Amino acid sequence: VWVPVAEYRRDGKSTIERRDKRTLERLESFSVDDHIGCVAAARELLIGGNWDSRQIYYWDRRGRLVKKHENRAANRYQDLKVVDGELVGSGNLSRDEGAIDWLELNSLQLLRRIRAGKTDRGVLFTNEGMAFRDSKLYLLPEDGPSRLFVYQWPERR
Structure with missing residues (x-):
């Protein structure tokens, strides 16, 4: 499980942590010089959004920045x-x-x-956490x- 731990201020610093899903033991982490409030895990990438997700960051699994996009x-x-x-974002x-x-x-x-x-x-409804399963x-x-x-989600055809 990947978790962002951030100072509660717009330009604060963050630590992105990977935790064991059973014990919550911290397995690895890396630092980011921005407030990262949300993180998604893809096969080879981590994707995170800063305060209000105005920028979307892409890191490899070791925490090296691959690219950064403005969220339009x-x-x-x-x-x-x-x-x-696909990247799914819930927000306001x-x-x-x-x-x-x-x-x-x-x-x-x-x-x-x-x-x-x-x-x-x-x-x-989209003010905080979201998951699909x-x-x-x-x-x-x-x-x-x-x-x-909890909402039943129709299968995509």
């Missing part, structure tokens, strides 16, 4: 995942609307977007104690 999308990604060879378009974007992994070209609203507590979308939107929202 309006979406301020809060979490990133690699799903079926505005204070009132969130979205989940599917992006071409290397160019960040927007392939499709699903818009998301708010919970009954007034928090965007076994045709289900998991959203953990709230800070502190949060509820987990």
Whole structure:
């Protein structure tokens, strides 16, 4: 499991850590001179977004920077995942609307977007964590104690 550990400030520093998924023991890490708030693991790459994901970083598995893209999308990604060879980012378009974007992994070209609203507590569903597993979308939107929202996700044809 790859985890970003960041100072809570826009231009802060971060450590990207790989942890054992059973014990959470730290296996390896590397430092980044930017606030990295989300990380996705591809086969040979790690992909991370800085504060509001205005820049998307690509590192090899040893932490060497491969490239960095400006994020041209309006979406301020809060979490990133690699799903079926595409980069999936969940984030906020505005204070009132969130979205989940599917992006071409290397160019960040927007392939499709699903818009998301708010919970009954007034928090965007895409405000924090997101995961896909076994045709289900998991959203953990709230800070502190949060509820987990689970949606059945249709198979892509």
